[in-house]
Structure formats: structure tokens, C-alpha cells
Amino acid sequence: MTWSDWSWVLPDAFSTFSDDVDMIYYVILWVTGIIFVITEGVLIYFLVRYRHKEGRKATYDHGSSKLEIVWTTATLVVCLALGIVSKGVWDTMKIDVPEGAMEIIVTAQQFEWHVTYPGPDGALGTADDFEVLNQIHAAVDEPVWIHLRATDVLHSLFLPEMRVKQDAVPGKDIPVWFEATATGEYTIGCAELCGIGHTTMNGTLTIHTAADFQAWATAQAQRPRPRP
Amino acid sequence: MSTTEKDIASAVDAGGQHDHHEIPWIRKYVFATDHKMIAKQFMFVSLFFLVVGGALAGMMRFQLGFPGQPMPGAGILPDAMMAPTPNGAIMLPEFYNSLVTMHGTIMIFFAIMPLLVGLFGNLLIPLQIGAEDMAFPRLNMASFWLAVPAGMLMLASFAVEGGAAGAGWTSYAPLSTSGEWTGVYLGQQLWLVSLTILGFSSLIGAVNYITTVINLRAPGMTWFRIPLATWSLFVTAVLILLAIPILAGALLMLLFDQTIGTGFFRPDVGGEPLLWQHLFWFFGHPEVYILILPAMGITSEVLSNRARKPIFGYHSMVLALISIGFLGWIVWGHHMFQSGMNPLLGTSFMISTMAIAVPSAIKTFNWLGTLWKADIHFDVPMLHALSFVSMFIIGGLSGIFMASTPVDIYIHDTYFIVAHLHYVLFGGSLFAIFAGITYWFPKMFGRMMNEPLGKVHFVLTFIFYNLVFFPMHNLGLQGMMRRIYDFTQYDFLQPLQPMNQFITLFAFALITTQVLFVINFFWSIFKGETAGNNPWNSNTLEWTVPSPPPHGNFAQMPTVFRGPYEYSSPESDDDFLPQTTPPREGPGPSSGVPAPTPTPEGAEV
Numbered sequence: 106m107t108w109s110d111w112s113w114v115l116p117d118a119f120s121t122f123s124d125d126v127d128m129i130y131y132v133i134l135w136v137t138g139i140i141f142v143i144t145e146g147v148l149i150y151f152l153v154r155y156r157h158k159e160g161r162k163a164t165y166d167h168g169s170s171k172l173e174i175v176w177t178t179a180t181l182v183v184c185l186a187l188g189i190v191s192k193g194v195w196d197t198m199k200i201d202v203p204e205g206a207m208e209i210i211v212t213a214q215q216f217e218w219h220v221t222y223p224g225p226d227g228a229l230g231t232a233d234d235f236e237v238l239n240q241i242h243a244a245v246d247e248p249v250w251i252h253l254r255a256t257d258v259l260h261s262l263f264l265p266e267m268r269v270k271q272d273a274v275p276g277k278d279i280p281v282w283f284e285a286t287a288t289g290e291y292t293i294g295c296a297e298l299c300g301i302g303h304t305t306m307n308g309t310l311t312i313h314t315a316a317d318f319q320a321w322a323t324a325q326a327q328r329p330r331p332r333p
Numbered sequence: 334m335s336t337t338e339k340d341i342a343s344a345v346d347a348g349g350q351h352d353h354h355e356i357p358w359i360r361k362y363v364f365a366t367d368h369k370m371i372a373k374q375f376m377f378v379s380l381f382f383l384v385v386g387g388a389l390a391g392m393m394r395f396q397l398g399f400p401g402q403p404m405p406g407a408g409i410l411p412d413a414m415m416a417p418t419p420n421g422a423i424m425l426p427e428f429y430n431s432l433v434t435m436h437g438t439i440m441i442f443f444a445i446m447p448l449l450v451g452l453f454g455n456l457l458i459p460l461q462i463g464a465e466d467m468a469f470p471r472l473n474m475a476s477f478w479l480a481v482p483a484g485m486l487m488l489a490s491f492a493v494e495g496g497a498a499g500a501g502w503t504s505y506a507p508l509s510t511s512g513e514w515t516g517v518y519l520g521q522q523l524w525l526v527s528l529t530i531l532g533f534s535s536l537i538g539a540v541n542y543i544t545t546v547i548n549l550r551a552p553g554m555t556w557f558r559i560p561l562a563t564w565s566l567f568v569t570a571v572l573i574l575l576a577i578p579i580l581a582g583a584l585l586m587l588l589f590d591q592t593i594g595t596g597f598f599r600p601d602v603g604g605e606p607l608l609w610q611h612l613f614w615f616f617g618h619p620e621v622y623i624l625i626l627p628a629m630g631i632t633s634e635v636l637s638n639r640a641r642k643p644i645f646g647y648h649s650m651v652l653a654l655i656s657i658g659f660l661g662w663i664v665w666g667h668h669m670f671q672s673g674m675n676p677l678l679g680t681s682f683m684i685s686t687m688a689i690a691v692p693s694a695i696k697t698f699n700w701l702g703t704l705w706k707a708d709i710h711f712d713v714p715m716l717h718a719l720s721f722v723s724m725f726i727i728g729g730l731s732g733i734f735m736a737s738t739p740v741d742i743y744i745h746d747t748y749f750i751v752a753h754l755h756y757v758l759f760g761g762s763l764f765a766i767f768a769g770i771t772y773w774f775p776k777m778f779g780r781m782m783n784e785p786l787g788k789v790h791f792v793l794t795f796i797f798y799n800l801v802f803f804p805m806h807n808l809g810l811q812g813m814m815r816r817i818y819d820f821t822q823y824d825f826l827q828p829l830q831p832m833n834q835f836i837t838l839f840a841f842a843l844i845t846t847q848v849l850f851v852i853n854f855f856w857s858i859f860k861g862e863t864a865g866n867n868p869w870n871s872n873t874l875e876w877t878v879p880s881p882p883p884h885g886n887f888a889q890m891p892t893v894f895r896g897p898y899e900y901s902s903p904e905s906d907d908d909f910l911p912q913t914t915p916p917r918e919g920p921g922p923s924s925g926v927p928a929p930t931p932t933p934e935g936a937e938v
Contacts, residue, residue, distance in 0.1 A: 155704060168647070188683050188684050261671065298500065303816070
């Protein structure tokens with residue numbers, strides 16, 4: 106184990122909104138870090154400064170309304186400011202799915218991720234759809250809109266390098282989107298306890314260049330396979 | 334009038350000649366109606382469950398520190414839990430899921446909650462308000478004797494076919510609706526039945542506490558003279574009264590889904606899985622405050638006493654307790670940001686969650702204010718209370734990360750959450766429980782706990798606790814999920830193996846350290862230094878009576894003249910001024926916060 110294991114730096118992320126998420130994280134880290142140092146520092150200072158000594162008598166004092174108002178207001182302002190900053194990024198990530206995104210279906214089932222692609226016609230729900238298991242493939246700089254579903258119990262689609270997490274709920278079709286900014290192989294994990302094999306429910310997210318992705322999709326669509 | 338009530342009545346009439354009338358052994362120690370004995374019963378049973386919960390955590394930590402390796406000594410466990418191999422027994426994933434579930438369930442429902450509410454609620458409420466017992470002593474007895482079979486059922490579930498419940502302490506549907514998904518059938522049903530019974534126990538207790546505080550206060554004990562421990566327990570009892578029926582309803586619905594084919598939470602027959610989460614957390618978030626408010630109250634008592642200074646901002650402390658009690662009802666959705674509920678709701682719940690940070694911050698600042706210009710005595714209860722404050726700061730601040738919805742997307746269901754909740758429940762509640770037990774131990778047993786041994790226990794616990802739980806923040810930030818049997822299945826988590834081993838080794842050290850507390854506890858019951866009525870020079874009513882207090886508590890109805898925290902008052906030559914000491918004659922400084930001198934006629938009885 107090294108000191109880097111104690112790091113409060115987030116691991117690298119590669120999606121269009123990941124910098125915004127990480128920025129809010131670092132703002133909160135700084136704000137709470139400063140409050141932490143001040144409050145614990147004051148606590149330790151008081152403990153040393155006002156420790157019992159022969160002849161000491163505590164000051165008879167019941168508090169100060171002025172101070173109460175100051176720190177109540179300060180806490181409220183800081184918390185609401187953090188809330189307002191957070192709202193915009195949350196809406197981007199969870200509500201505003203961009204137009205023209207490539208639509209795929211991810212169906213979670215104990216203990217696999219079934220990923221359905223639209224096939225050559227570009228439309229889901231047609232005969233040329235094809236399915237791959239435990240892999241999501243996408244092109245860099247292209248938004249992907251995942252229809253997240255589940256067939257049995259709750260699962261949670263976790264793409265740590267994309268800063269994406271969303272529970273999959275049987276009976277619901279939940280929109281999840283991201284746009285990767287770098288090619289590479291990333292993690293797919295399940296973040297919601299889903300049964301005995303929960304720990305094995307992982308997979309790979311592959312981000313290709315646009316040309317490579319087309320080639321992959323074409324090859325997959327032509328491979329003979331039973332219809333999903 | 335029952336025998337017991339007659340006992341009390343005649344004892345009071347006789348001016349405190351309580352012990353003439355021998356209570357049969359079984360009524361005194363087993364089916365007891367005396368609130369102090371029930372408090373002790375809750376304490377012994379809950380401490381036992383604390384040990385059980387700790388053992389479960391130890392096994393979990395072994396698997397995380399040494400995934401897939403044989404566990405020493407685990408060969409004695411049945412094959413359904415540990416798979417035998419030539420090298421030793423290896424933990425099965427289904428047993429790991431049961432450990433996760435049962436550690437959470439037992440610690441929350443059978444250790445922390447009954448210690449805070451069952452032990453301190455019973456012990457402190459009548460003594461601190463000047464009552465001879467609870468309003469309903471027999472209901473009180475029923476409350477304890479419902480909790481016992483609930484605990485036995487919960488433990489028994491380990492022994493049934495399929496093992497104990499394995500869907501997490503939150504038992505999210507649909508995973509929990511059928512053994513088809515978990516392999517656990519009877520175990521999950523026992524979990525549901527046990528918690529339903531325990532819920533009734535808590536409800537009965539809550540009704541009793543509320544009635545007692547409202548009706549049985551001694552003359553002069555106005556609302557704003559009630560010590561903060563009792564205030565916090567009162568607010569907690571109101572939360573229990575309102576929250577438990579929701580849990581009970583949800584538990585029964587889930588039980589019906591499991592056993593008689595209803596489909597409240599089963600989407601395959603038209604049910605709604607998210608309904609379970611809404612019901613569970615609508616109970617569950619108030620439950621979080623049930624687990625922390627009494628700890629705040631205990632801390633306030635100990636802090637003010639050992640700092641020999643009035644609590645800073647008594648009124649705002651009470652108002653903060655009450656506003657947490659209200660706001661606690663409108664923040665449940667922050668457990669569900671990633672659940673698939675409408676994301677617009679996420680923002681509403683984020684704002685309400687940010688708002689509830691305010692009363693918590695007020696309390697923290699007031700504790701710091703109490704220490705300002707104080708005269709601080711570092712006795713063992715004070716050390717634990719101070720570590721409550723410093724650890725609660727960490728737990729409170731880490732909560733802001735997950736209150737922010739976009740950040741929560743990344744850290745939700747990771748070890749960051751595990752770190753946060755243990756900073757609140759262990760760093761917060763459990764340190765306050767240690768503070769409370771060591772502080773009121775002389776009142777319960779008439780003897781002091783051993784101070785040097787207590788200090789060693791405190792220092793080691795504080796260090797090991799932080800070495801176990803602080804690095805969990807870092808694990809979570811690296812993306813390590815919670816409730817995961819073998820994180821090394823994920824390539825990106827494999828570098829976290831050394832840190833996990835580090836945590837596991839210190840977890841074992843932390844668990845072992847608790848032996849010191851057990852030794853101190855039992856040794857002190859029999860051999861501790863004899864304590865007088867008031868070993869801490871405290872102001873509150875429980876310290877005006879003998880240690881341990883007799884049946885009926887007060888030889889005469891006490892009269893209360895002032896607030897509970899008049900330490901270092903200029904009105905007294907000592908550095909404390911008990912609530913029962915009559916004001917000095919003639920003009921002089923008023924008796925301080927709050928309220929003028931009462932007349933017994935004007936006071937509630």
C-alpha cells in the first residue's frame with residue numbers, strides 16, 4: 106500500500122459531462138475540507154486551551170443569538186449554493202438526452218447485461234436488431250441513448266469512467282445517456298445487490314473511432330445468430 | 334390498582350420507605366416493570382447483539398481482505414455458509430449476502446436502536462423529569478418481552494434452510510419478494526416477521542415515552558427545563574410512533590408478496606418495485622434520525638457537564654432537534670436518486686437534504702461553543718462525547734457529497750456511502766453510546782467504571798475505528814461498490830486489494846479492542862469504586878437520588894427551580910447548581926436560562 110491509495114483525487118473519466126461532475130466534487134471537497142479543518146482545529150484548540158487546571162472556573166455563558174444567526178445563515182447559503190450548482194449538471198445527465206443519439210437497449214438479467222443494437226436500418230425493434238452479451242460498443246464523440254430495462258430484479262448500470270450510474274427496474278424503460286470523449290476499453294459494473302452472482306455481473310464498454318465502430322457493427326449484424 | 338402501582342403509591346406515601354416490600358425475584362429481574370431494570374435488560378441484550386453484529390462484520394471483512402481464501406476456524410460453520418475445500422473453508426457468495434444483510438439489520442434494529450432508545454430512553458426519561466416510573470410500566474415490560482422473541486427469530490434465521498435473509502438490510506424488491514431470486518425463502522420471511530414484532534415493541538415503547546414526558550414531569554420541570562437527553566428521546570419517540578407503522582405496513586405487504594401471492598412490489602403481476610423503496614425510506618430516513626438524535630442528546634449532557642459550562646444555546650439546541658424531527662420526513666428521496674424515480678424529484682430532495690444540514694450544523698457549532706472558555710475534564714465519558722462531535726463532523730460533511738445529485742451518481746452504492754454511514758452510526762451513535770454507558774454506569778450499578786482501562790479502550794477504539802472507516806472513502810472514490818462479494822472480479826478494482834487488507838486487519842484490531850470494554854464493564858459491576866449519588870457533580874434530577882435509585886426513584890417529589898445546565902453559575906459557590914436547589918433568598922442574579930422561579934401550583938404535575 107502506498108500513500109496514493111489514500112488519494113481524494115477521482116480516477117480519470119472520459120465523457121462529456123464527467124468534467125462537470127468532477128468539478129462539483131472538487132468544489133464540495135474544498136468547501137467541506139476547509140470547514141473540516143476549521144471546526145476540528147477549533148475543537149482541538151479549545152480542548153488544549155480550556156483543559157482543566159487547578160483553580161480554573163468555566164465562564165458562565167448561555168450562548169449568543171448573534172452567533173447562532175451567523176452560522177445558521179452561512180450554512181444555509183453554502184448548502185443552497187451547492188444545490189443550485191448541482192441542479193444544472195443533474196438535469197444534463199439525467200433529463201436532457203441529446204437529439205440524434207444512437208439508441209440501444211440494455212436489459213439487465215441475473216447476472217448478465219443483454220445489449221441490443223438497432224442493426225443496419227438504424228431502428229430498434231426491427232428484424233435486423235442484434236444482441237451482444239456483457240459488452241457495450243459505441244463511437245467516440247457520439248451520444249449514446251441507452252434504454253435501460255431489467256427482467257427480474259433491480260440492477261444498476263455503473264460505467265465509472267463515464268460517471269454514469271442508473272438502476273435498472275423491471276417494468277420500466279429508463280433513459281441513460283453519455284458521450285465518450287476518448288477511445289478505449291472501460292468498465293461495466295452492477296452497483297445494486299442483485300443476488301448470488303452479483304459480483305460477477307460485469308462487462309466491457311468499448312469506445313471505438315467512428316470508422317471502427319461502423320466496421321464492428323456491420324460485422325456483428327452479418328454474423329448469423331438467433332434473433333433476440 | 335395493580336400490585337406494582339400500589340407498591341409505588343404506598344412507597345411514596347411512606348416518604349420513600351421503598352424496600353419494605355420485597356418484590357419477587359421473577360418480577361424484579363425477569364418480568365420487571367421497573368424502568369431501570371428494563372433499561373438494563375435492553376442494555377444486556379443489545380450489547381449481546383452488538384457482539385453478534387461485530388462478529389458478522391469480522392467475517393465480511395475477512396472475505397474482502399482475503400477474497401476466496403480459506404477462513405481460519407470457519408470449518409465449524411455448515412457447508413451452506415462455507416464451502417469446504419482441502420485447504421479450509423471458503424465463504425460462499427450467498428453467505429456473504431446474508432452477512433451484509435444481517436450485519437446491517439442487527440446493528441441498526443437490535444443493537445444501536447435498543448441501546449439508544451431502550452436503554453437510555455428507559456433509564457433517563459423518568460429519572461430526568463422526576464417521575465417514579467414510566468406512565469405504563471406493564472407496557473414497558475411488554476416492549477422488552479416483544480423485542481426478545483424478535484431477536485431470537487432473527488438469529489434463528491441463520492439456521493434454517495437457505496440461510497438468513499440476503500437482500501440487504503433494505504431488502505429491495507423484487508429481489509426480496511421471492512426465494513427464486515436469492516435462494517433464501519424462510520430466512521427472508523423470518524426477517525420480515527422478526528422486524529414486524531420488533532416494530533410493535535418500539536411502538537409500545539414510544540407511546541410510553543411520549544405519555545411519560547408529557548404527563549409525569551415534576552413540579553417546575555417546564556418544557557424548557559428538560560435536559561437535552563430527554564428532549565432528544567422525546568422527539569425520537571414521536572418519530573418512532575409515526576415511522577414504525579409505515580415500516581410495519583411495508584413489511585406485511587412484502588410478506589404477503591412472498592407467501593400468499595400478492596403483487597404489491599412484483600412487476601410481473603403489475604406491482605411497483607419502487608413503492609417498496611418509497612415506503613422503506615419514508616420510514617428509513619426518520620429511522621436514521623432515530624439513531625442519531627438520542628446520541629446528540631447524550632453528547633450534550635456529557636459535554637456540558639464535563640466542560641462545567643452551560644450548554645451553548647439551549648433553546649436553539651431544542652429547536653434544532655425539533656426541526657430535524659420535521660425535516661427528516663421530507664428527505665427520504667435522497668436514498669433514491671439513482672432508483673429510476675422521476676429525476677425532477679431528485680432536485681427537490683437535494684434541496685430538502687441540503688436544508689437538513691442546517692440544524693445539524695447548528696448543533697455542532699453549539700457543542701463547540703460549549704467548550705469555549707470552559708473547564709474541560711477529560712474523563713472517559715467526555716472522551717467518547719468529544720469523539721462523537723469530531724466524528725459527526727466528518728459524517729455530516731461527507732453527507733454533502735451524496736446530497737449533491739450529480740456527485741451522488743458516481744459515489745452512490747460505493748464504499749463512500751459505507752464510510753459515511755459508519756461515521757454517523759459508529760463514529761456518531763456508538764461513541765455516544767459508550768459515552769452514555771460510562772457516564773450513567775454509576776447511576777445504574779452504584780459503582781464507577783475503571784478509568785485507566787476505559788481510557789485505553791477509548792484511545793485504541795478511536796484510532797482503529799478511523800483506520801478502518803476513513804480509507805473506505807478512498808475505496809469508494811476509486812469506484813469500489815458496496816455489498817460485493819469479490820471485488821477482484823473487476824480489473825479496475827484489483828489495485829484496491831492492499832487497502833482492503835489494511836482495513837480488514839485494523840477491523841480485527843477494532844473488534845478485539847472491545848474485549849477491554851467487556852472486561853471493564855463486568856469487572857466494574859462487581860469491583861468498581863463505589864459511586865456516590867452524584868459522582869459527576871451534575872445538575873439533573875437523576876443525580877439527586879441514590880445510585881442505583883430505589884424502586885419509585887424519588888423519596889419525595891422533587892421540585893425544579895431552573896434549567897439543567899447551570900454549571901459555574903455565580904449563584905453557587907460550587908461549579909454546579911442542581912435543578913432542585915432552591916434559589917437564594919433576596920434579590921440577586923436571576924437563575925438564568927430559562928424561566929423565572931416557579932411556584933409548585935403553577936407547574937405541571
